Amino acid sequence: MAFEWFISRRYLRAKRKQKFISLISVISVLGVALGVLALIVVLSVYTGFTEGMRDQIIGINSHIMVQRYDGVIEDPDAVSRRVREVAGVEAASALIFGQALITSGSGSSGIVLRGIDPRSAAAVMRITDKMESGSLEDLGRTGKDGALPGIVLGRALAAQLRVTTGDKIRLLSPNGPLTPMGVIPKIRTCRVAGTFETGMYEYDSTLGFLDLPTARLLVGIDRGVHGLEVRVDDVEQADRIAARIGAALGLEYSVRDWMAMNRNLFAALKLEKVGLFIALDLIILVAALNIISALIMVVMEKTRDIAILKSMGATTGAIMRIFFYQGMVIAFFGTALGVCGGLGLCALLTRYKIIELPSNVYPMSTLPVKVVPLDVTVIAVSAVLITLAATLYPSWKASKVKPAEALTYE
Numbered sequence: 001m002a003f004e005w006f007i008s009r010r011y012l013r014a015k016r017k018q019k020f021i022s023l024i025s026v027i028s029v030l031g032v033a034l035g036v037l038a039l040i041v042v043l044s045v046y047t048g049f050t051e052g053m054r055d056q057i058i059g060i061n062s063h064i065m066v067q068r069y070d071g072v073i074e075d076p077d078a079v080s081r082r083v084r085e086v087a088g089v090e091a092a093s094a095l096i097f098g099q100a101l102i103t104s105g106s107g108s109s110g111i112v113l114r115g116i117d118p119r120s121a122a123a124v125m126r127i128t129d130k131m132e133s134g135s136l137e138d139l140g141r142t143g144k145d146g147a148l149p150g151i152v153l154g155r156a157l158a159a160q161l162r163v164t165t166g167d168k169i170r171l172l173s174p175n176g177p178l179t180p181m182g183v184i185p186k187i188r189t190c191r192v193a194g195t196f197e198t199g200m201y202e203y204d205s206t207l208g209f210l211d212l213p214t215a216r217l218l219v220g221i222d223r224g225v226h227g228l229e230v231r232v233d234d235v236e237q238a239d240r241i242a243a244r245i246g247a248a249l250g251l252e253y254s255v256r257d258w259m260a261m262n263r264n265l266f267a268a269l270k271l272e273k274v275g276l277f278i279a280l281d282l283i284i285l286v287a288a289l290n291i292i293s294a295l296i297m298v299v300m301e302k303t304r305d306i307a308i309l310k311s312m313g314a315t316t317g318a319i320m321r322i323f324f325y326q327g328m329v330i331a332f333f334g335t336a337l338g339v340c341g342g343l344g345l346c347a348l349l350t351r352y353k354i355i356e357l358p359s360n361v362y363p364m365s366t367l368p369v370k371v372v373p374l375d376v377t378v379i380a381v382s383a384v385l386i387t388l389a390a391t392l393y394p395s396w397k398a399s400k401v402k403p404a405e406a407l408t409y410e
Contacts, residue, residue, distance in 0.1 A: 115215020134194020
């Protein structure tokens with residue numbers, strides 16, 4: 001092994017007559033490095049984007065949703081106690097949801113209403129961290145001109161209606177009584193108790209929070225709630241905790257975790273990440289083809305040397321290892337260079353926030369980056385394996401040189 005390694009290093013350092021071969025070797029190293037760098041940066045950005053989107057979704061929603069198949073949970077306090085007894089559950093809060101038309105003096109829009117308990121909802125959702133003005137505690141307070149319930153609106157929706165904290169709005173719900181003339185909508189005047197901004201336009205432009213009594217009036221239920229929102233201590237274990245909650249409550253309850261509720265979205269993101277990995281691996285494959293070209297030309301240049309080595313007793317395996325080690329050096333050096341460059345660029349993007357994103361399009365304001373050690377390991381291993389595979393044919397070709405034919409005219 002020391003003999004093959006010694007010859008391989010000599011070939012790598014030797015000043016060849018054909019400078020073009022050295023240039024191809026340098027291009028091969030840079031190609032491998034560029035492919036590895038691109039893979040690390042792109043997959044780190046994609047992972048950061050996926051987790052950023054997950055955090056945004058979980059921030060405005062709960063980790064687990066508990067509902068009853070017949071529609072209404074009549075005794076939410078008793079069910080909430082049973083849910084909180086399950087291992088892994090941190091908090092639970094009642095929820096009522098519905099739709100309505102919201103109007104102000106400057107416009108109107110559809111709105112998704114979420115009736116919550118302000119005291120317990122703060123422990124389940126991170127909406128309090130996203131409040132721009134007011135607070136959830138103001139939902140149940142009355143205005144100075146009478147008993148007006150409060151409502152918290154998304155920033156984009158409030159801007160569309162041209163209302164701010166303290167202004168009045170009107171909610172019209174279609175869940176009113178049915179008469180021969182049609183449905184009489186339920187109308188409720190509310191005061192804007194605050195605004196929030198999640199960074200996701202679909203939430204900020206359509207969502208509003210009410211207290212439970214006002215939500216019951218608008219959606220047309222006398223008692224109970226539509227569901228319970230649950231927060232767990234480990235987001236990644238939400239599916240297992242949801243299964244335990246379902247077993248504790250029985251078959252009449254539907255229990256869904258955040259992964260199940262957003263399965264299609266995250267499945268699509270995962271598939272796209274795999275597609276990006278395969279596409280960017282083609283850069284490394286192109287570099288591997290350059291390695292094949294460089295090593296074949298080295299074999300052609302060193303045919304006489306190979307013949308002499310064989311005449312002196314070098315085995316076929318030894319000749320293969322000489323050229324395999326050359327390719328191995330290119331593979332490891334290019335991969336190491338790419339890993340260092342990729343990690344350095346990711347650190348730079350994380351620290352200085354160079355690239356800004358439009359907040360009305362993306363759920364975050366700057367380019368998110370999260371380096372996953374497993375991804376970096378898979379990238380490095382795949383790059384080394386591809387480039388090592390590229391050295392097999394030139395090494396085999398070198399081992400097949402026949403000394404008698406190669407030295408015939410020497």
